Amino acid sequence: MRVLSDIASLRAAVRAAGPVVFVPTMGNLHEGHLSLVRLARRHGTAVAVSIFVNRLQFLPGEDFERYPRTFERDCAMLEAEGVELVFAPDEGVLYPEPQTYMVRPPPIANELEGLFRPGFFHGVATVVLKLLNCVQPVAAVFGKKDYQQLMIVRGMVRQLDLPVEIIAGETARERDGLAMSSRNNYLSAAERAEAPRLYRTLLEVKAGNLSSEKAVAALAAAGWKPDYVEIRRRRDRDLSRPDGTERELVVLGAARLGTTRLIDNVEL
DSSP, X not given: OEEEOSHHHHHHHHHHHOSEEEEXXXXXXXXHHHHHHHXXXXXXXXXXXXXXXXXXXXXXXXXXXXXXOOHHHHHHHXXXXXXXXXXXXXXXXXXXXXXXXXXXXXXXXXXXXXXXXTTHHHHHHHHHHHHHHHHOOSEEEEETTSHHHHHHHHHHHHHTTOSOEEEEEOOOBOTTSOBOOGGGGGOOHHHHHHTXXXXXXXXXXXXXXXXXXXXXXXXXXXXXXXXXXXXXXXXXXXXXXXXXXXXXXXXXXXXXXXXXXXXXXXXX
């Protein structure tokens, strides 16, 4: 496994490796990331993984400085999976000058996650475009846990005619249903025991036992601070609101448990 920190060396290594499938990450890897790596392995000759904590997608007061950075552990996990290339640039490599050119996503970026984290998807789309340009893979894998992000990245690739296939990986879950996330490490023991409630609540919405409004109320009654629980069209490129006739839907939720904000979704 080669660990590369500059773009020129990365591109040379990609050319030598053959068709590369790319998995972008912010590090602090867990089994969910590794499931995406294994999915990538099925679609190309070599797998490249990036480890980069992207300042542009953190709002003021969010956890950019304290986001877990476990580089040596991450590399050991990736090497055990047979990953050929790891791209781990310093911030000055990806942003050698102030990033005044930004990708402006469509209006859906201002709803759901974007409503509560304004500007978040501008930072996500911009860094993903930069990383795809750096790695130049034939395909890239994104997890369904960040469902809105997946939809926005797919739309960007399509509209900008990028020569890369976007592959969706299923959400990896703990045995009790909690979606795997690096931010789960922030949970106290009591919060960790409570955290699967979000997934269970979304399943109740899927089953028709709870409306979105009642799901929000149920989370609040259990001590959470919910931001949203909403049903949207799954196949629509803009995750628009359904009119009651669609069959392929997704219920998305976000709520804060203590100081930790969790997101999840369930396809209908």
